[in-house]
């Protein structure tokens with residue numbers, strides 16, 4: 001008999017991971033290499049380090065070291081807001097009347113309101129260590145920009161954020177949090193870059209997109225001395241930093257000899273999911289244990305469930321390296337749904353490869369069903385979840401309700417990536433019964449994918 005399981009499983013400081021886990025090193029089929037957008041040849045360290053910080057460029061290309069030390073300064077910062085609790089959702093289980101055991105890893109316990117601070121602090125640290133003056137980035141919903149502002153202010157670095165215009169207007173408070181931490185925030189597309197001016201000319205009145213904001217931020221970084229570009233998702237380095245989520249989860253579960261059957265996470269660019277599943281997927285790849293792993297994406301931006309596995313640009317302006325991934329095409333403009341953090345046209349190359357190899361599943365869910373799950377969860381578990389996170393809640397509830405029918409006592413673990421206090425317009429729409437969902441047609445997706453670059 002294992003010990004009685006508390007509502008919250010915390011780790012002692014001494015139990016916290018001192019290394020990140022680099023899942024790629026254990027993958028039999030490695031993700032395809034990033035390509036230089038001009039030569040279409042694999043990018044070199046020299047090329048990458050012109051855009052990214054040196055140490056981060058190394059991490060981006062590292063597919064041999066399974067573990068990478070977390071520098072002491074970053075461990076200290078982590079201790080300020082981590083370990084994140086692993087919560088046993090006893091109250092939710094009871095309300096649902098399910099025999100399933102539900103756990104969630106809650107990453108919303110910091111001002112940025114999400115897991116993004118885990119990578120922001122690492123990226124700011126390496127920028128500082130390299131002696132840079134500052135960094136540029138993009139933000140969609142605003143969580144990444146907030147996290148990076150916090151990290152940069154801690155290390156005294158300048159932080160310039162290009163914020164997707166629709167969010168800039170819809171979420172003035174997020175913008176203000178960033179400014180409070182000392183960042184400068186520009187709505188994208190803007191007149192401050194060549195690519196911004198070009199996009200504005202071609203699409204006057206556009207709401208902007210993540211891909212377009214990325215292009216502006218990269219252009220600004222490479223044209224400003226002492227600056228580099230940093231990115232909050234998709235990249236290998238970000239998945240590496242986010243492995244802290246999965247490692248803490250695994251240590252907490254192991255303490256009580258709990259073995260999950262199903263691990264679920266929402267997927268935008270794939271960083272929280274990649275981080276959460278890393279140690280479990282590692283065991284699966286090494287043949288030590290089997291888990292069902294599920295990525296959840298919005299029906300309005302279904303890169304894994306309906307996209308194409310091919311090389312594509314990571315940004316609208318085509319300045320970033322090309323990546324082989326599940327993609328809807330870099331020109332795909334998702335409808336303005338309310339989960340801003342999930343509106344990216346592509347998916348992490350690592351997760352794409354794992355999905356292509358059949359090591360994980362993907363499901364897409366509709367917005368109103370997501371908010372039903374969010375509300376149900378908020379009313380029982382006391383946390384108002386972010387719309388992004390609520391995609392994972394939806395599928396966790398679906399799985400738990402299946403167990404109610406079959407009587408199976410499955411153990412379900414999902415990632416609760418953040419809180420939704422800045423998403424009250426979305427909740428308002430839902431509460432007023434005015435939430436709609438735009439699901440792209442096959443023709444629209446095909447038209448966008450027809451413009452994929454011809455590589456090979």
Ligand SMILES: *Cc1c(COP(=O)(O)O)cnc(C)c1O
Pocket residue numbers: 113114115116143144232233234266267268269270271272273341342386388389417418419
């Ligand atoms: C950014 C974000 C996501 C999606 O990003 P991933 O890189 O796919 O993890 C999910 N949830 C929250 C709360 C976010 O801020």
